[in-house]
Amino acid sequence: MLKSFNSNLSGKVSLLIFVLFVITFLPKMNRVVSNEETCLCAYDGYGYYMYLPHLFEKGHLDIKQEWAQQLQNNYCDGIYAYQIVRTETGKELNIYHMGQAYIELPAYLIGDVFARMFGYETDGFSKPYFILFILNALFFIFLGLLYLRKTLLLFLNDKTAAIAILVLYVASNIYITFFLQYDLQHLYLFALNAISFYHTIQFSRTLSRKHLLLSAIILGLTVAIRPTQVLLGVFPLVLLLSKYGIRGEFIKRIWVYPVFGLLWNIPQIAYWWIIGGEPFIPNLHSENLILSDPNIFDFLFSYKKGWLLYTPLFLLILHGIYIMYHKNRVLFWSFVVFTPLYIWVMSSWECWWYASSYSSRVMVDIYPLLIVLVGFSIASWKKNLHKILGYSFLVGVCVLNILQTYQGMKGYLSFDSMTKQHYWYIFGRTDIPNYTGIHLELNRGIVDPEWIERAKNLPSDDYTYKQTIIHESTEPLTIKEAVIIKQLVVLDEVPSDEGMLEINIDYKTTDSTKSVILMFETLSEYKWNWYNWSPIELSKGQVQDSLLHNTYYVNIQRLRHNNDNMNIYFNSLEGGSIEVKGLKITAHTIERD
Incomplete structure (x- = not known):
């Protein structure tokens, strides 16, 4: 696998990016080893993970808020465990889906073995579990890079694929999302979507049953992690329709997708039914998905969290769609249906800014798909003028993202309270003497009469x-x-x-x-x-x-x-x-x- 990485430019770029992530995570690993950092996960990440420690400690999944809070008290300075809520029937349920726990399970089991061998607490949060949790995140970063490269090479030459991979990691919010929020879904969904998309495209080209099954199995797993992943079913649907039309051959192949989606979700349904008393509980959050009232403009362009404002690299997908129309009509229609549909649904979540993050973190999940459009755009730059303009744009968005990432890490760029006034106050500045946050949005998390x-x-x-x-x-x-x-x-x-x-x-x-x-x-x-x-x-x-x-x-x-x-x-x-x-x-x- 590593030999494949080293064999050409795109492989070397991918390997370099992975090494940089390893270097980035090393100080965190050192803090874990030295007990300076003990909180394996909190907030949303704890909701996805807590199924594992409770199942292995208690032998069941009837998770009580008191138990969940105690772990946070022991390891995370008492951060409130809001993940367990009481339903109208008096049942206590985890509001987060359990799919992410599936892919955290192998690391948990290895951590559990080491915890027992060396006398650590076997509660899912002690040092061995924490170290394996980080290593698991790095493993999925590696998988994401591997399959991102494999997917791009299906459409682009090695040089263009290398450029696309480089600008994706340098000019987008991937770094902050993967490093600061490695306990959330986005890192894992990025990798799994890259794998599923690769096998979907390979099936459409080779008609190999192996690729069909792998595509369906992985896509079904992602639906168990985040139900809105069902939207990615647009790609196999359109590709299979283009091959077979609405005939028996189409039905014989498309059925595997809903079947694997259901199979991966059987444990979730069982949890709802056994613990909650109902086989299907669509939403326990205090927010809802309101499709009739999306926040599309704010989601894309607002100073608070506008995806295209903070990650303008993806403006190139508009040009990429145009190029794809002439190069691959079937894939063109897949993207034309999927991309606006995904943005519409994601912007319809009532908390459309998705709490603390840089740019829109939910878009990271589908970057392995969108970067194909960026790659099509880059590959079309043949004339010198197009190259000058195009590569100048890429350099510009890389510089902008590096600067804004630095500002975010230094605390100048807020991950939840940005405004127009604050954006322009810090714009282009790496050092701000007498920095002030007076232009930030009111912090609703604290009550400050001043x-x-x-x-x-x-x-x-x-x-x-x-x-x-x-x-x-x-x-x-x-x-x-x-x-x-x-x-x-x-x-x-x-x-x-x-x-x-x-x-x-x-x-x-x-x-x-x-x-x-x-x-x-x-x-x-x-x-x-x-x-x-x-x-x-x-x-x-x-x-x-x-x-x-x-x-x-x-x-x-x-x-x-x-x-x-x-x-x-x-x-x-x-x-x-x-x-x-x-x-x-x-x-x-x-x-x-």
């Missing part, structure tokens, strides 16, 4: 600050049960969702041992899906039977849709009561130019 004063003092050329009273009442009100104060469409009341609510309340509590809360709930306009709860405790721990004049603050959440709602209400959770003498809720917001 933000209001900073908002008032932002330059008026770029910002408009506004103060809006959304509720005011001086009527006495006794709270002994749930009482709705206001239900509102947020953007009907305030000009922007970037801001903070200031709550001034005068009240007495009659029993400071019992809880009474003032709740701010943010709801999607679709399906009344709650995606944020901001409770304020008014009674428990307060001075009893004295008039209190308190001020509280709540962040306005980033809205998923223009007509999202907010419910504001009191609730007595334990039979407590308060007497409200006055309540004023003021919104402090900014609009950006």
Whole structure:
């Protein structure tokens, strides 16, 4: 395998990139060995992984939140284990699919053997498991490079394939995604999609049953990891239709794809059915896939996380599609159907920016396919002018990505709070004396009342600050049960969702041992899906039977849709009561130019 890598330019480029990844991961490995770093995974990555330690420790998959939290307390400084939620039927379920655990299993088993041999904790998080987890990620980086190269060489000469591989790794968000988020799906899906796509193309050329089965097996596995991977079924569907039409020969071959997709998902269905009581539970997240309201422009071009803004290399896919039309009509139609469909679906997820990441991390999954289009574009540069313009563009996007990657690693480029103002404030700068984050988007993860004063003092050329009273009442009100104060469409009341609510309340509590809360709930306009709860405790721990004049603050959440709602209400959770003498809720917001 390594001999194949070394035999030509594309192989040498691929091997060099892999070696650079190994070098990049070595300091992390050293920190793991020296116990400076103990958190194998947290957040989303923990959701995918936790099936393994629980199964091997407990012998079943009835995972409780308390157990999940304890591992995070032991190894990850107590990061909240939000991955286990309680359903309406009272069951506790992992909201993440288990497919990634399949490909983490071999490394887990090897780590378990070493943990038992050398006396480490056999809980899935101790040092041997951590080291094998990283080695598994490096193995899939290698697999991804191997099959990326094999796929490109099906369409391009060695030199063009080498250039395509090089610019993909230098001019895209792959490096940050693979290195900083190696516990997530994207690294694994990149490799598996490269393998599946390679065998799909090989089957269309050779009609070999081996390639057909490998294509279907791997694609089915990816669907178990991320159900939206079913969209990649467009490629075998179109290629097989072009070969056989809608006839018996087509049916005899296409059926293997849904069958393997189902087989890989049987453990997931069994988990839902046995633990959750239902054979199919489509979504347990606080966000939904709203296909009727995609965020396509923001997904592609926004300063927050626009894929083509931060990874402009892929502007070349438009030219590549044009070239492919003349070179390979069947593959052209596959890409014409798949690419906009994939972008539409990915941008329809209510959290379309996919939390903390550089550029759009969900696009990394399909780079082994999209880089073929980039390669077609590069291969078409025959005239000197085209070469000058084309290679100048490639150099430019490489430099831009290296710079932005450096800025991200240094903390100048935010992975979750970028704005137009901050983008241009840091643009092209590698060292920023007296760096400030005042232009970043409001951090909804913390409540910082000082933000209001900073908002008032932002330059008026770029910002408009506004103060809006959304509720005011001086009527006495006794709270002994749930009482709705206001239900509102947020953007009907305030000009922007970037801001903070200031709550001034005068009240007495009659029993400071019992809880009474003032709740701010943010709801999607679709399906009344709650995606944020901001409770304020008014009674428990307060001075009893004295008039209190308190001020509280709540962040306005980033809205998923223009007509999202907010419910504001009191609730007595334990039979407590308060007497409200006055309540004023003021919104402090900014609009950006």
